[in-house]
Amino acid sequence: MSQKLEFIPQHETFVAECRGIDWSKPITKEIKDEVQKGIDKYGVLIFRDTGLDDKRHIAFAALFGELDDMSPHVKVGRKLRLPDVEMFDVSNIDPDDNLITTSDPARIAMMKGNALWHSDLAFNSRRSGYSILRGHQLPPKGTGGETEFLDARQAYDDLSDEMKKRLDGLVGNNSMWHNRKLAAPDYYKELEPLDYPMSKHKLVTNHPATGRKMLFTTSYVHHIDGMSFEESQALVQPLLEHAGQPKYVCRVEWLNDGDMIMWDNTAVMHRAIYEGSYFGKYRRDMRRTTSFDMGPEAYGLNDPNKIVRQGLNPVQTDKIAEPDTRAPDTQAPAIKV
Template sequence: MHLPFATDASFSHISVNPIHPTFGAEVREVDFSKPLTDEVFSEIYSAITKYGVLVFRNTGLTDEGHIAFAKRFGELDDITPYLALGRKNRLKYNELFDVSNVEFDGSILDPESPRGQGNKGNGLFHVDSSFNPRRAGYSLLLSHELPPPGMGGATAFADTRTAFDELPVDLKADLVANDYVAAHSIHHSRKLAAPEFYADRNPLDYPMGRHKMVQRHEPSRRMNLYIAAHIHHIEGLGPEASQKLFDRVFTHCTQAKYVTEVEWKQPGDLIAWDNTCVMHRACHSLELGQSMNVYLWWP
């Protein structure tokens, strides 16, 4: 199998090594100790357009460097609205989102705490911020501290462009003909992951993001399945039909042949991905790091 991408990309300023037959690559020969030239960033952008997921090892990035790199992709998200009422941001900048298991005072997060329960949803395949009206484009996750070797440390990704290409004929025809819109809710995915803790939470009591399930991925011009565990229902269908269709598409997209796991090896490792052509999930709850989302800038 080879990569079916819309436009060929050649690389002379960076080294790009695929990590899966259809998507994902490790990028080398990028010097983050100084501002990236336009030529280098252009090739990084071409690589993420082609592969969807890029892995950069031992970057040495500071918080400021992390933010500067993310800004090259577009407008940054502000994490302030995501902070629970009264919770302080442990990190210096509001562009950085704390995805660690560390509390503000440096103690280890209690997995039974509200934040710990909410974090369980990160273990479900999803795309960032699909529960908002404006989708997130790119996410850049930088590791700062990792669990000891052998105790886990990976993020899984699913290739939703190739999954669209290889849909069963009848399912693809149904999705394309009906142009379904799905309603995404963070309360729904949290309830799926921690049903007892969120037993009294009704996702319908909260706003949802509504997005088409089949979309064109504009940078590559390939079609994509925009799907996530955040999906509460598919509009225009009854509950049973909605769940049946979602389950069929989601199960198709998360087959082993469309999934790769990226191991976090050392502090300074960074993974960048495009939420509009891949899903991701945490393979455990121990990785310590910080990320930021970049808003979409294409129509």
Template sequence: MKIKPLHPLFSGEVTDVDLSVELTSEQVADIRGAMDKYAVLVFRGQSLDDAEQRRFSEYFGPLELSRKRFRKGYTPRLHLNMSDISNLDQDGKPLERGDGRLLGAYANRLWHTDSSFKKIPARYSILVAHVLPKNGGGNTEFADMRAAYDDLDEATQARIADYICTHSIMNSRAKLGFTDFDEGEQKGLPPVPQVLVRTHPGSGRKGLYLASHAGSIEGMPVPEGRMILMDLMEHATQPKYVYSHEWQPGDVVMWDNRCTMHRGRWHDPDDIRDLRRTTVSDEIPTVPDREIDETVREAV
């Protein structure tokens, strides 16, 4: 297995490995070690089917179930261990522009880290390209949250070290005016607490744990907390911290949600874009054995 750096700070392209077959324990360990270093890995020309993608993903931990299972009457196009990152309906046809599924998916173009709105967030995400927009667009951008943290001055690092943020998927969607969550989704996806600064267990590096899902910081007025989060988001997404991935058919991109953010970019919604994601659970919460601080619940 060989790795070519794609950015001065993080991200690498992996060659000489076939993800469609069973991997050896040594190969899995090599990929895990590379993830600790690069945080984003690109595997070109793999063309995995759904079963192969799930098998590869399960080498790294248990898979999350799609959050859409909470929606009443939802009929999945894919296996429930997969997230449908497409603009297609159950019959494989492009969604109408006013369809709620498409409107909710626009939030993927906000900076975020997967599943920070869950008590136990995501460890890795694996995204496979099946069909790409014929007129281009639809890149995915990644931000290195370790480098962003490293570049904060010492006073800021000390000030934010123990901050706890409130994350909710309703918060990120509300930024776009999307509030179409039924009762099942609201009960199944309550707001959760997450630390603002994480120490990566593999690399030992600290990083910012930010997302558009974060709406407040515990123990301070909501406007003050949101302003801090906005300032940190602006800092962490400067071009020097960002790798932009231009998709090719068959690409597999794997990233570490504990130390990166990402966002999708625009493409013509009438062009088919079919990507499929598996998400590996981190298995432990960042804030153990407690619920959300009631003083900030109303801010969600």
């Protein structure tokens, strides 16, 4: 018998809280199909108090596409805090289970990049579809750590016809290091993003299920094919400012351990909010699965036979910092401070 799910909108154009799933039971095809419809419509779904553990979280995520995992990072010798390679560690805890504090400049500089608007792993040759993030252990209420989302479909729809025409067919070169340098320019002063691989994705992409267009001008876009870095940034930054207007943004609070948020990286952008007092004081153990975009634009203009994953190679430097073992989304390079 099918379970009727309820979707309670949290914003005028996107984000809904999804109620009615009994997480103690297997997820049926009916439930999966309803969640699929919900995520296609809202772009972001909030599931409160799921009580899921890592294994069941992974099993739920696997229903919605092929899962990316950390095995390439394990192969290059990285140590993981979490036992399952499908679980990306986006906590403020290091692999030895210590709280990351402001006395760790490498990790602080790295984390700042996540506070800029992005789509998870858009710097890889095969981009992501769904991210599903679970608060395994949240900091005390009122100490911060929210996540913000923006409706990149609505932001595109509202552009002028002239701008839509200008963006048509433009290809962005996506770089994790560009995002890191944007967020922490002093720390990454000597880093040149062009020294590292970049992945090509169009600046406007079509949603695989609904066909809706989204602005894919994330903070990973370093330059646009046929344009200089300066010209590219002069186009991309105002677009990000446009998309980041409060009317397109929804801030979601994490309320209880076990809360889980699913978002569609082919419809929305997101960013971490580091305001608040939890940082350096309380554990915020966040765990994420990430599926690949299963649609026709997953590889952008990259060669599907030549997979590029950024964050696997250490940054060249004359000072070797401790090896970083965290997810590529949160990875800090070894670099001169």
